[in-house]
Amino acid sequence: MLGRSRLPFVLLAVAVTCAVAQDVPPWTEDCRKSTYPPSGPTYRGPVPWYTINLDLPPYKRWHELMADKAPALKVIVNSVKNMVNAFVPSGKIIQIVDQKLPGLLGNFPGPFEEEMKGIAAVTDIPLGEIISFNIFYELFSMCTSIITEDKQGHLLHGRNMDFGIFLGWNINNHSWVITEELKPLTVNLDFRRNNKTVFKSSSFAGYVGMLTGFKPGLFSLTLNERFSTNGGYIGVLEWLLGKKDAMWIGFIIRSVLENSTSYEEAKNILTKTKILAPAYFILGGNKSGEGCVITRDRKQALDVYELNPKQGRWYVVQTNYDRWKNPFFLDDRRTPTKMCLNRTTQKNISFATIYDVLSTKPVLNKLTVYTALMDVTKGQFETYLRDCPDPCIAW
Numbered sequence: 001m002l003g004r005s006r007l008p009f010v011l012l013a014v015a016v017t018c019a020v021a022q023d024v025p026p027w028t029e030d031c032r033k034s035t036y037p038p039s040g041p042t043y044r045g046p047v048p049w050y051t052i053n054l055d056l057p058p059y060k061r062w063h064e065l066m067a068d069k070a071p072a073l074k075v076i077v078n079s080v081k082n083m084v085n086a087f088v089p090s091g092k093i094i095q096i097v098d099q100k101l102p103g104l105l106g107n108f109p110g111p112f113e114e115e116m117k118g119i120a121a122v123t124d125i126p127l128g129e130i131i132s133f134n135i136f137y138e139l140f141s142m143c144t145s146i147i148t149e150d151k152q153g154h155l156l157h158g159r160n161m162d163f164g165i166f167l168g169w170n171i172n173n174h175s176w177v178i179t180e181e182l183k184p185l186t187v188n189l190d191f192r193r194n195n196k197t198v199f200k201s202s203s204f205a206g207y208v209g210m211l212t213g214f215k216p217g218l219f220s221l222t223l224n225e226r227f228s229t230n231g232g233y234i235g236v237l238e239w240l241l242g243k244k245d246a247m248w249i250g251f252i253i254r255s256v257l258e259n260s261t262s263y264e265e266a267k268n269i270l271t272k273t274k275i276l277a278p279a280y281f282i283l284g285g286n287k288s289g290e291g292c293v294i295t296r297d298r299k300q301a302l303d304v305y306e307l308n309p310k311q312g313r314w315y316v317v318q319t320n321y322d323r324w325k326n327p328f329f330l331d332d333r334r335t336p337t338k339m340c341l342n343r344t345t346q347k348n349i350s351f352a353t354i355y356d357v358l359s360t361k362p363v364l365n366k367l368t369v370y371t372a373l374m375d376v377t378k379g380q381f382e383t384y385l386r387d388c389p390d391p392c393i394a395w
């Protein structure tokens with residue numbers, strides 16, 4: 001773990017290195033080929049499947065999964081506590097989280113409150129810390145999402161989940177502490193009602209919202225974080241002050257995956273519902289033209305950018321920057337993603353070639369926890385844990 005004094009220095013060193021080098025080798029590389037099926041040093045391993053039974057009361061749904069994953073969840077919760085204590089050494093913040101946060105935040109809607117209480121009970125982690133773990137995803141995810149349409153009008157949706165920036169750098173083996181600790185918590189979930197799949201998702205055990213998932217035959221959905229000055233912190237503050245008319249982002253995605261019954265309905269909800277933090281929703285459907293990136297501020301959609309295969313727009317790509325602006329100069333994953341898709345061509349698009357694109361540095365980087373591939377029409381859902389051995393950029 002990093003002490004207070006070293007962290008800024010390391011970040012500065014990393015930033016300087018990246019500033020001079022992000023667009024040259026070894027930080028970038030030629031578009032990868034034939035990386036699928038996954039193997040070799042950028043593949044950490046498979047992701048286990050668990051079933052979540054929606055017919056159980058919310059309090060009990062997560063018990064089986066969390067009985068397996070409690071130790072891994074404790075590791076990450078402790079790391080975050082150590083980081084917080086390193087910045088504010090009195091231990092006061094954790095005390096407030098444990099004792100006051102549940103009361104301050106008040107009730108969460110729908111099943112979320114009871115589900116988090118159930119997780120706290122079975123893992124023996126204070127509810128305030130489980131709630132913090134659930135809020136934390138609204139704030140630190142950097143990602144790349146892609147939807148493609150091939151010549152036959154068949155859609156595919158891929159994403160890299162990049163998570164854990166600024167939360168501690170391990171100088172021994174050049175990795176992000178939280179990113180590494182999330183890998184053992186990564187699970188594929190099959191949410192079932194009446195013993196039938198309602199939706200599937202890749203997620204982190206202990207988190208009751210969703211960031212990546214699909215409803216077979218209907219739609220696929222991923223979240224990418226959007227940074228904005230009118231950001232999530234203000235939304236959280238408003239929530240604390242009692243203004244509870246907005247939805248948490250991970251929770252709205254879970255609700256849409258669980259309860260929406262068409263691409264159009266999902267799009268409508270994701271475009272119009274007030275949310276707590278700005279976001280990009282990347283939504284794919286089950287037929288030609290059904291794919292879009294919805295750029296959101298907290299109140300409304302600023303932009304809905306759609307596939308348009310007739311005009312040659314056979315893919316949409318989203319990282320963490322508005323498409324009408326240049327990406328931050330230290331963090332351009334958009335250009336390499338598009339360049340590699342262009343080189344692949346619409347004719348040769350498949351899980352294999354999308355995995356190739358998502359395996360090309362810096363689209364693959366030290367923050368990448370997993371790569372997910374979704375085919376709504378065929379009902380295929382695959383997730384792979386990733387590694388990015390040196391030389392590899394930190395984000």
Ligand SMILES: *[C@@H]1O[C@H](CO)[C@@H](O)[C@H](O)[C@H]1NC(C)=O
Nearest residue numbers: 033034035344348352353356
């Ligand atoms: C299509 O993609 C596969 C997988 O990467 C690759 O092996 C193959 O050479 C590509 N075909 C063409 C025509 O580019």
Ligand SMILES: *[C@@H]1O[C@H](CO)[C@@H](O)[C@H](O)[C@H]1NC(C)=O
Nearest residue numbers: 170172173174175180181387
């Ligand atoms: C780096 O070290 C940490 C702590 O020992 C370990 O959890 C993690 O898996 C390692 N990461 C890599 C990429 O070797």
Ligand SMILES: *[C@@H]1O[C@H](CO)[C@@H](O)[C@H](O)[C@H]1NC(C)=O
Nearest residue numbers: 051053192193194195196197
């Ligand atoms: C659920 O369905 C699976 C097959 O899809 C079957 O093996 C299992 O027995 C069913 N469980 C229940 C409780 O009906």
Ligand SMILES: *[C@@H]1O[C@H](CO)[C@@H](O)[C@H](O)[C@H]1NC(C)=O
Nearest residue numbers: 110111251254255256258259
């Ligand atoms: C989905 O709808 C059911 C029935 O209205 C409701 O009980 C449940 O809380 C909803 N799920 C979510 C995640 O909002």
Ligand SMILES: *[C@@H]1O[C@H](CO)[C@@H](O)[C@H](O)[C@H]1NC(C)=O
Nearest residue numbers: 217218261262263264286377
């Ligand atoms: C596509 O979704 C619509 C609902 O939006 C559904 O009626 C239709 O059956 C789906 N098509 C396929 C091929 O699953």
Ligand SMILES: *[C@@H]1O[C@H](CO)[C@@H](O)[C@H](O)[C@H]1NC(C)=O
Nearest residue numbers: 334335336337338339340342
């Ligand atoms: C990809 O191809 C499109 C369409 O030909 C072009 O407008 C765009 O500049 C290309 N992007 C990159 C990064 O090569």
